Amino acid sequence: MATASHILLLLPAIVALTPSTLAASPNPNLNLHQLLQLLGFPPGLIPDPVEAFTISPAGLLPPTFNFTIHFKEPCYVQYVYLNYFAPVFTGKITFGKISGLRGHKNQFPSGEWIDMYDVTVVGQNLVFKFANATVTYDRALFEEVKTCTDGPPIADHSNQHISNKLTARMN
Numbered sequence: 001m002a003t004a005s006h007i008l009l010l011l012p013a014i015v016a017l018t019p020s021t022l023a024a025s026p027n028p029n030l031n032l033h034q035l036l037q038l039l040g041f042p043p044g045l046i047p048d049p050v051e052a053f054t055i056s057p058a059g060l061l062p063p064t065f066n067f068t069i070h071f072k073e074p075c076y077v078q079y080v081y082l083n084y085f086a087p088v089f090t091g092k093i094t095f096g097k098i099s100g101l102r103g104h105k106n107q108f109p110s111g112e113w114i115d116m117y118d119v120t121v122v123g124q125n126l127v128f129k130f131a132n133a134t135v136t137y138d139r140a141l142f143e144e145v146k147t148c149t150d151g152p153p154i155a156d157h158s159n160q161h162i163s164n165k166l167t168a169r170m171n
């Protein structure tokens with residue numbers, strides 16, 4: 001079981017994987033799913049096939065990385081709701097928390113595609129924060145690495161843009 005102190009020990013190993021090594025090698029030493037596990041997440045949180053990914057250190061206390069994940073095409077996969085991954089999906093990851101997500105949406109029962117902002121590990125659960133909703137699921141739903149299916153792109157909205165609209169509506 002990984003803990004926050006383990007990740008400090010693993011930090012040099014993760015940092016040693018430079019972005020260029022990760023992006024260039026079809027068989028990197030550490031794949032994205034293993035990296036997710038090292039950081040306390042279930043491996044299937046992000047589907048395959050990931051074309052390339054890069055991480056770069058963005059802070060030391062706690063160890064934090066910016067990541068960029070590339071899919072060949074816009075990609076759809078069903079967990080609870082239907083999930084959409086833009087060809088370029090970015091965010092920040094630290095032990096037990098992924099934040100600042102851009103390029104990932106879920107289709108809510110209303111049919112609308114809502115941007116996901118962040119994911120936090122809380123015990124056995126994952127708490128997903130969306131532009132206007134927070135949902136909690138058992139992490140077991142994300143253990144299996146699923147395969148996503150190519151599909152049409154969905155217009156991008158930056159988190160900032162949606163936050164501003166929500167703030168404006170609330171004022």
Ligand SMILES: *[C@@H]1O[C@H](CO)[C@@H](O)[C@H](O)[C@H]1NC(C)=O
Binds near residue numbers: 056057058066100
């Ligand atoms: C990490 O990403 C954030 C948000 O895109 C950016 O502001 C910051 O400069 C990045 N940090 C590094 C070290 O690349």
Ligand SMILES: *[C@@H]1O[C@H](CO)[C@@H](O)[C@H](O)[C@H]1NC(C)=O
Binds near residue numbers: 108112132
């Ligand atoms: C999010 O906001 C939209 C309006 O922009 C609304 O139609 C939708 O029902 C909201 N979704 C949730 C889960 O509250």
